[in-house]
Amino acid sequence: MTRTTELPTGGLLRFATAGSVDDGKSTLVGRLLHDSKSVLADQLEAVERASAGRGQEAPDLALLTDGLRAEREQGITIDVAYRYFATPRRRFILADTPGHVQYTRNMVTGASTADLTVILVDARHGVVEQTRRHAAIAALLRVPQVVLAVNKMDLVGYREPVFATIVAEFTAYAAELGIPAVTAIPISALAGDNVVEPSAVMDWYGGSTVLEHLETVPVGQGPAHRRARLPVQYVIRPRTAAHPDYRGYAGQVAAGAFRVGEPVTVLPSGRTTRISAIDLLGRRVAVAGAGQSVTVLLEDDIDVSRGDLIVPTADAPPTTQEIEATVCHVADEALTVGHRVLLKHGTRTVKAIVEDIPSRLTLDDLTLHPHSGRLVANDIGRVRIRTAEPLPVDSYADSRRTGSFILIDPGDGTTLTAGMVGASFADPGPADGAADPAEDAGWDF
Structure with a gap:
């Protein structure tokens, strides 16, 4: 099969890993960081020392994310481990989430802001209860992209039928959940097969590696999330000689875009006015979009305070x-x-x-x-x-x-x-392909 690689799309990708216990989530993340040259020399040396102290001959790359002492001692992931890295093609924020049932809430935390979820399955065990649980949570949280990484293919002889059986079962379950598409990749996180570099022993697979897919998957391409929303974080009144009447309303645009001259409504009061100016990083702009932190000035002197929501008058929610x-x-x-x-x-x-x-x-x-x-x-x-x-x-x-x-x-x-x-599995929402990468559910646990 001929390998094809899409052109890079750039931007920021937030993604989370999920799966059952011992499926190799932390090892996969460690392999991504190591093989993409995103690990500092002193970090790698610390992992090598810790691995040697545990009697391991090779560095345990899972230690790059399992940072808590309790995690290292038990060999499991307990907390959500966030890592930031970049390649020439794209910047990434990843969340390595726990696999234990009692840490389901941690998986919700990690996936609530994700544009993509990588769900790992142990090739020896196939789709298990926790696999279904994490797929269901990804569907419930409207994570736009789902990758099925069938790990530990080295332990099943890299056999294609094993991979095909797991993919068929998982995609059927994903369809029941309303997940529109699943990208399946056979990997060995321990050996590095199809993580960053293509596998030399799975020539029957012609798709992208995990990193290639993460670098090229489109984000922010769908028609949804265009309803402009600006939660007011702060009211700015500098009271300086240069700006004696300045009154701006600062916040991060949660979705959509605002334009100078546009009629807007302030909720919950329902008062209407127009945008007279938008300040972004000390300069005036005509348009501000999702993810940008801006200060909006309004034509009329109306009562606006922290906690209010500025929306287009034509698209105000009830x-x-x-x-x-x-x-x-x-x-x-x-x-x-x-x-x-x-x-x-x-x-x-x-x-x-x-x-x-x-x-x-x-x-x-x-x-x-x-x-x-x-x-x-x-x-x-x-x-x-x-x-x-x-x-x-x-x-x-x-x-x-x-x-x-x-x-x-x-x-x-x-x-x-x-x-x-209003979220439920009976209402899967628009299958728009991707959410805005700047959009953040903001659940700070």
């Missing part, structure tokens, strides 16, 4: 005090009906109460348990929340940024739950 959502509970304390919480949406935080928890989802077979009434750590379920003040919320299928929120314990500030407005 405000509501009743929110139905799918949530992942991340705290050890259970979430129950009647629970009084703080709800943080964008830059706005309001009081809220959990009115109902009608169901809990079993990710293994996608069945719902009705009348749940409570969620414990790592549970995913449906909730109905009433807020003390109206909020302008989008559907999570339309925007991962303005369609998400977190619930906070008002007593100690602990994050309790991460929520996705």
Whole structure:
């Protein structure tokens, strides 16, 4: 089969790794960093010393991401390990997430901002329960791209039928979840086959290596996420002699683009005006797009404060005090009906109460348990929340940024739950191919 490589697309790619325990996630990440020359000499020396101290002849590349002592001692990943690296083609932010069931919430954290998820499968074991769980979470979080990396092909003799069987089973399950496409790559993270360099022993595979795919996969190409949204982070009033009347509203454009002269509405008040100017990095611009931190000036002197949302008047979302959502509970304390919480949406935080928890989802077979009434750590379920003040919320299928929120314990500030407005497997959302790479769900656990 002839190998083909797409032209590089550039930009920033956020991606997460997921899979069952011992599938080799950390080794894959370590191999990516090592073979792409993204590891500093002193880091590699430290890994070599640690590996020798454990009686290993070769460096254990998994130690490049398993940074906690408990992880090194147990040989498992516990926390989400973030790494930043770049190649001549693209910049990357990767999240190596845990494989244990009890750390499902950590996988949600890592995948909530990802443009792509790499799900690993051990070629000896095939698709297992945790593989299905992580695929379901990727679908629920609307991660635009999914890569199936069938690892440890060296332990099954690099046989193509083994790879083909696993791919067929996984893609069938992904289709049930509403995942539009899966890219499958046979690899050996330990030996380096098809990670950065093509495998010399799997000549039956003619696709890209993992790194080639990461470098060339398109991001930000779909028609969705065009609804312009600017959560106001800060009101700027310099009060200087040069700018005595300056009043700007600063924040990061969550989605879409804003233009000078465009009619806009400030929510939740509903007041309307026009954009008179946009400041970006100390200069005036005519247009500001998703991911850019800007200061917007308005024609009229209206009341705008932190937590408000500036939107195009022609595309303003409705405000509501009743929110139905799918949530992942991340705290050890259970979430129950009647629970009084703080709800943080964008830059706005309001009081809220959990009115109902009608169901809990079993990710293994996608069945719902009705009348749940409570969620414990790592549970995913449906909730109905009433807020003390109206909020302008989008559907999570339309925007991962303005369609998400977190619930906070008002007593100690602990994050309790991460929520996705209206999200469910029955509503897979637009298959637009990719999300905006600058768009960030913003779940800071």
